[in-house]
Amino acid sequence: MKKVAVIGVGETKFGEHWYKSFRDLAVEAGIKSMEDANLERKDIGALFVGNMSAGKFIGQEHVASLVADHLGFSGIPCIRTESACASGSLAFRQALLSLQSGAYDAVMVEGVEKMTDIIGSQASLALMGAGDQEWEASVGLTFPGLYALIARRHMHEYGTTPEQLAMFSVNNHKNAVKNPDAQFRFEISVEDVLNSPLIADPLHLLDCSPITDGAASVLLATEDFIKKKKIKNPIWVLGSGQSSDTVALQDRKSLTSMFVTIDAAKKAYKQSGLKPKDIKIAEVHDCFSINGLVAIEDLGFCKKGEGGKFIEDGNISLGSTVSINTSGGLKAKGHPVGATGISQIIEIVKQLRGECEKRQVDAKYGLTHNIGGSGASCLVHIFGKEK
Amino acid sequence: MIKMVHRSSIPLHWRLYEPKYKLIGNKCLKCGESFFPPRNICPNCGRKGALKKIVFSGRGTIYSYTVIRTPLDGFEQQAPYVIGVIKLKEGPKIVGQIVDTEIRDITIGKEVKSVFRKIYDDSPSGLIHYGLKWVVIE
Numbered sequence: 001m002k003k004v005a006v007i008g009v010g011e012t013k014f015g016e017h018w019y020k021s022f023r024d025l026a027v028e029a030g031i032k033s034m035e036d037a038n039l040e041r042k043d044i045g046a047l048f049v050g051n052m053s054a055g056k057f058i059g060q061e062h063v064a065s066l067v068a069d070h071l072g073f074s075g076i077p078c079i080r081t082e083s084a085c086a087s088g089s090l091a092f093r094q095a096l097l098s099l100q101s102g103a104y105d106a107v108m109v110e111g112v113e114k115m116t117d118i119i120g121s122q123a124s125l126a127l128m129g130a131g132d133q134e135w136e137a138s139v140g141l142t143f144p145g146l147y148a149l150i151a152r153r154h155m156h157e158y159g160t161t162p163e164q165l166a167m168f169s170v171n172n173h174k175n176a177v178k179n180p181d182a183q184f185r186f187e188i189s190v191e192d193v194l195n196s197p198l199i200a201d202p203l204h205l206l207d208c209s210p211i212t213d214g215a216a217s218v219l220l221a222t223e224d225f226i227k228k229k230k231i232k233n234p235i236w237v238l239g240s241g242q243s244s245d246t247v248a249l250q251d252r253k254s255l256t257s258m259f260v261t262i263d264a265a266k267k268a269y270k271q272s273g274l275k276p277k278d279i280k281i282a283e284v285h286d287c288f289s290i291n292g293l294v295a296i297e298d299l300g301f302c303k304k305g306e307g308g309k310f311i312e313d314g315n316i317s318l319g320s321t322v323s324i325n326t327s328g329g330l331k332a333k334g335h336p337v338g339a340t341g342i343s344q345i346i347e348i349v350k351q352l353r354g355e356c357e358k359r360q361v362d363a364k365y366g367l368t369h370n371i372g373g374s375g376a377s378c379l380v381h382i383f384g385k386e387k
Numbered sequence: 388m389i390k391m392v393h394r395s396s397i398p399l400h401w402r403l404y405e406p407k408y409k410l411i412g413n414k415c416l417k418c419g420e421s422f423f424p425p426r427n428i429c430p431n432c433g434r435k436g437a438l439k440k441i442v443f444s445g446r447g448t449i450y451s452y453t454v455i456r457t458p459l460d461g462f463e464q465q466a467p468y469v470i471g472v473i474k475l476k477e478g479p480k481i482v483g484q485i486v487d488t489e490i491r492d493i494t495i496g497k498e499v500k501s502v503f504r505k506i507y508d509d510s511p512s513g514l515i516h517y518g519l520k521w522v523v524i525e
Contacts (some may be wrong), residue, residue, distance in 0.1 A: 122460075128459065134424070140465065145470055149453050152453060198454070
């Protein structure tokens with residue numbers, strides 16, 4: 001199979017961008033990635049855009065052409081991908097497959113979401129579109145509610161505590177302080193989390209990721225292109241895994257383990273020839289603290305049920321056993337749903353290039369983990385400095 | 388701003404009449420697994436499966452639960468409300484509100500039964516949605 005690497009990255013700051021529109025954000029991130037790789041329009045074969053729900057957030061569909069149009073890329077083949085909060089990583093994987101197929105030599109992959117143009121309750125409804133509309137939203141179940149059901153069951157089966165969940169958010173915020181692109185650049189304590197309002201018991205406000213505007217863009221290219229253009233410091237894609245499961249949480253065999261994560265990770269580990277113990281840095285999908293905890297178990301960083309203790313013993317902090325969410329994660333860097341997967345990839349690429357300054361970790365390999373809905377889709381990617 | 392109205396179509400409720408009001412699902416005669424809501428294809432046996440309509444007993448146990456304190460639009464008046472994952476006696480799980488019980492008395496493993504209730508209304512002049520909720524059997 002053709003070797004493919006990330007050769008350029010660019011993202012907007014994550015947060016509430018009252019003065020920037022969907023297209024402004026997309027163009028800003030796209031141009032940054034072009035400048036980072038020093039490429040021109042003629043080098044780019046296709047554009048992939050990961051976006052969950054522009055239709056509901058800004059009333060705009062047809063966003064792949066919109067982004068191409070405003071980047072000045074008219075004429076380019078462009079593709080929008082949607083897999084709820086995993087839309088960005090899905091765009092990345094489709095771009096990867098297109099390069100491996102030989103269709104293109106270099107492509108741009110963007111993730112974009114503009115979430116703050118509607119009020120919070122409308123955003124909740126839009127996000128609930130990732131669940132089962134007929135059987136979950138219809139009885140009053142919210143997205144925090146879905147993950148609260150997972151958390152309660154995890155506590156019941158394994159004795160996981162609210163304090164251990166809180167520590168996941170605390171770690172994210174600590175890392176976000178060192179990331180200029182993060183939405184929340186301040187530290188929080190376990191007490192802050194436990195004293196914040198309950199949203200859906202046992203999850204508090206500070207167990208939940210925020211509503212965020214943002215865009216992230218990466219350029220992917222084949223080995224031949226990289227050689228021809230003499231591009232320095234490519235970060236190679238070593239493994240790509242994707243899986244799917246029931247959309248409704250009630251239809252899952254287990255509430256405390258995500259089949260999609262286990263399955264996508266198995267595929268990515270196999271392709272890369274690596275094992276969980278080889279991974280020293282990972283960006284995991286912590287839309288809620290419990291999902292970060294379940295992810296580190298299902299990715300194989302610790303045994304099932306021991307995630308709480310693993311976190312409590314300091315195994316996920318910067319430079320420890322496995323540095324989790326050095327970017328600040330979804331909780332503190334922010335979660336502009338369609339952009340999140342690409343933003344995770346950017347963090348791993350910057351880490352492997354050694355560009356993360358105060359939050360820099362020494363690692364040969366890095367992993368990204370991006371979930372859609374309450375676990376109906378998942379993509380796992382593994383990256384390395386060497387082919 | 389785009390005003391979103393969720394689930395307001397009348398046919399959407401008509402066509403879910405049997406599972407929503409009567410707890411009717413189906414069972415694959417080949418592998419023996421029961422499904423709620425009813426499925427078009429058995430996920431275990433595929434097209435070789437043989438799905439037959441069954442009526443669930445409406446009895447089950449609480450598998451997990453949460454208290455929703457920031458409700459979806461349409462549920463504001465009910466908040467805080469409890470949503471549980473109910474494991475039906477026949478096997479499948481279903482989510483729904485657990486009502487008529489103090490929050491502190493709700494624990495995993497307690498037995499529940501289904502009751503027919505109003506779920507929510509769209510607006511003062513809109514549709515009133517009915518369906519099943521769950522109560523703890525003491």
